[in-house]
Amino acid sequence: GAVVSQHPSWVICKSGTSVKIECRSLDFQATTMFWYRQFPKQSLMLMATSNEGSKATYEQGVEKDKFLINHASLTLSTLTVTSAHPEDSSFYICSVTYEREYEQYFGPGTRLTVT
Amino acid sequence: GQNIDQPTEMTATEGAIVQINCTYQTSGFNGLFWYQQHAGEAPTFLSYNVLDGLEEKGRFSSFLSRSKGYSYLLLKELQMKDSASYLCAVRDGDYKLSFGAGTTVTVRA
Numbered sequence: 345g346a347v348v349s350q351h352p353s354w355v356i357c358k359s360g361t362s363v364k365i366e367c368r369s370l371d372f373q374a375t376t377m378f379w380y381r382q383f384p385k386q387s388l389m390l391m392a393t394s395n396e397g398s399k400a401t402y403e404q405g406v407e408k409d410k411f412l413i414n415h416a417s418l419t420l421s422t423l424t425v426t427s428a429h430p431e432d433s434s435f436y437i438c439s440v441t442y443e444r445e446y447e448q449y450f451g452p453g454t455r456l457t458v459t
Numbered sequence: 460g461q462n463i464d465q466p467t468e469m470t471a472t473e474g475a476i477v478q479i480n481c482t483y484q485t486s487g488f489n490g491l492f493w494y495q496q497h498a499g500e501a502p503t504f505l506s507y508n509v510l511d512g513l514e515e516k517g518r519f520s521s522f523l524s525r526s527k528g529y530s531y532l533l534l535k536e537l538q539m540k541d542s543a544s545y546l547c548a549v550r551d552g553d554y555k556l557s558f559g560a561g562t563t564v565t566v567r568a
Contacts, residue, residue: 378556387546387558388502437501447492448556450501 346449347371348440354455357428364424365454367438373418374440378448379411382435394421428458461485461557465547470565471537479532479545479562487552493521493532494546496561502546506532534564542566 347370357363367377376395380388392413394400400413412424425432435455439448462484471477483491490509494502508514508523508530520533534541547559 387560388556390555390557393555435499447504447507450503453499453501455499 346440348438348449348451350438350451350454352454353452354457356457356459359429359458360427362424362426363428363456364422365436365456367421367423367440367451369419369440372442375418375443376441377415377421378439378441379413379421379423380437380439382437388437425456428456430458432456433458461549461551463547463549463557463559465559465562467560468563468565470567473537473539473566473568475537477534477537477564479534479547479564481530481532481547481559483528483530483547483549485549485551485557488525489550489552489554491521491523491530492548492550492556493519493530494548496544496546498544505545537566539566539568
């Protein structure tokens, strides 16, 4: 399978600050990247779908101005949580795919804690 | 929208067999996936079914019935390391994955 990295693996920030999470596809060019959020003891919820060079498509209920997604290249997508609040504390996971019909490969996740 | 149901928890003994059921209702269907997730880690791929029938992969097998909206994951010869959450995920007509809440399997000695 593909190798996907996320940075940082965990981060603690103060309420009101912004945090950027990077997702990198290390061994192939990913045309599509997905961002998920997972709260404790719950399943993964898709936040947005990101295609290289175009605006991300957000799922219903996800604020696009709060969760900024940039897919600047075929190997890098970033998620910025702006003006973070304690309720944004969660496990954020990205996945990548070569083409949408193909399997998704997941990154190791980023644990965000907002104090 | 998607509706994916699976049991919350299951417990089994080392060496035994456990079957995790998943029922789904989705708008469009492009395959069903099973993932294993250990606490604090990302999901890892276990199996994929797009046609009806059984797919076998070592100790793990997965079955799909599209007409019934039903799948199961069979774990054989359980090992302690199999203790984890198992996620059923359906890919819809837009190729997006929707996940069930996960089944926590506890393997006891």
